[in-house]
Amino acid sequence: MTASAPARKCPICGKPRLPAHAPFCSARCRDRDLLQWLQDGYALPGPRAEVEEPED
DSSP, X not given: OOOOOXXXXXXXXXXXXXXXXXXXXXXXXXXXXXXXXXXXXXXXXXXOOOOOOOOO
């Protein structure tokens, strides 16, 4: 008998994942995650971007 892997949870709310919405539990959590990306709520580590000043 083999040990089964523990059930993975939704990264947004912690409920069990559903295959139809993986890696989330629902369309609501999937949409919340997308909104975070679109509103710059997540950031990848790296050097700061250089901001160019407009020339007059």
